[in-house]
Amino acid sequence: MAGRDESINENIVKRASAGERAAQLDLYEYFRDRIFRLVRHIVGESDADDVTQECFLKVFAKLHTFRFESQFSTWLHRLVVNESLQHLRSRSRRKEYGQPILDEEMGHGAGAATIENAELLEVAMSRIEPELRVVFQLKEVDELPYSEIAEIVGIPEGTVGSRLNRARTELRDQLTQLGWEP
C-alpha cells in the first residue's frame, strides 16, 4: 500500500537504530497491531506474543542494516515473516498449531453456527500451510500489492497470484468443512 509508512521517516529509523527508546517506541506503536496480527496468523495465538516480541527485538537489532532503498514497512514485514516461519520450522509447530483447541470443540461443522466467523477463519488458517497464510494475510488484511508481497516473501511477482489461488481455495475448503455459511 503506497504511503503506508509515510509517518515513519528516516530520522525516526536512524534514532531507533542508535538505540533511542523514544524512537523505538514510535516504531513499535506504529506497527504493533499490524505485526501482531500477521504473526498471530502465522504462528498461532499461543505463540504470537512471544514471537512478536522476538520480531521487534530483531528489528531493533538489525535496523542499522536498513538502507532506505525500499519501503521500511516492506523490510519490516520481510523480517517478521522470516522470523515467524523460522519459529514454526524450528519448533515443528505446524501440526500442533490451532488444531487441538477449536477442532475438538467444533468437530467438522457441528456447532459452527455459534462460532464467530473470525474464529472460524483462524481455525481454517491454522490448517493451511504457513506460506499460504502469509500471502493471504498480506493481501487481505494488509492490502499489499503483489509487488510488495513478492518482495516480502521472496518470490517472483508472478508467483504471488498462484500462491494466493491456493491459499484462497484451500481456506474456502477448510471453512466449508467447518460449517462456514457465507
Added chain:
Amino acid sequence: MNCKQACELMSAYFDGELDSVTGESQNEARDHIASCEACAKELRSFEQLRNLAASQTDRQLTPPSWESIEARLNHISSAAFSADTDHASTCGIKPVPRDLPHKRTQLFALGGLLTLAASALLSFTLRVPPQKEGTSTSQASVATLNLQPFMELFGTDADKAMATLASQHPTADVTLAKAEAEFGRPIFVQTSVSSNSLPGDAHLVSTKLVQFPDCKCPKGACTCGPGGCSCVACVCQRPDGSTYLVLEHCKSQSVTFGNLPVQIVKRGDRHLQQVEVEGTTAISWEHDGERLTAIGLRGSQEIDTLLAKN
C-alpha cells in the same frame, strides 16, 4: 480463455493485478467469467473470503506491551555491556566503593570480615562500564546488578546465597531498628513484621545493610540513608524453614535477572518485573521513590500479601 486458464488467473484478476503481473487482459478474464457460472462462483467465493478476512480486523488485539519489549531491550543492552566489561573484571577492575561515613564504614568492615571466608564461589555479575576520560569515579560508576545467579542459588541454598552476596558487597547485620535508623525511614516490611503478617506466615530472621554499587540518587532525592546510600536486605523465614528476601534499594540501582524470562505484571497500580524459577518467584518494582526486590516468594498469594501490607 477457458476455465482452466481463468482459474489460474483468478486471484490476479480478483486483485486487479492481471495486466501488470501476467500481461493477460483483465477484459478477457472478465468476459469468460461473465459467461461461466463455475468461474463466477469461484470468484464470488473469493469475495466472501475477503469479507470474512475484513471481519477479523475488528477483533480486539492484545499485542505485547512496550514495557515487556523495553525490559528485554534493556536486558540485551546490559548483557552486551557485560560482555564488554567481563574482560575488565578479570583484569582486577572492581566497582569502586562509595564514600561512607566513618561509623558506617566500620560497621560494613566488620560485616565484611565476618563474611570474608564466604569467598565468591559464584560470580554475581557486576557490570561496570568503562569510565570516560576526565570523569570522576562517582560520575562514571554505573553498574547493573544481575540477580540471576543469586536468585538461582537462593532457591537451593539461601544461606550460601546471602554469604555470597555479602562477599560481593559490603554488608552488615543489624537490628531492624538499626536498619531503620541508618535507612532514615521505616523499612518496607516493617508493617508486616509488626503485625506478624509477613507472606507465608514467615518471620524476620535477619536484617542487613548492603551497599550496592550504583546507589547514587540525585542530591536530596535519596531514600536510603541520611548519611549516604545503603540498602536493606530482610531475610524472612517460613515455618517450614524456607526463606525469601526483600531488598530495599535506591531506584537508581538498576536490576536485571540475567537471561531469565521477565514478565511485566500489573498488580494494582504497580508494574512488577516478575521472574519465575522452579516454583519460586522474584519481583522488582518501584515504590515511593525507591526500588524493591523480593526473591524467593511462592505464588501470587505471597506477592499479594507482601504488596497489600506495605
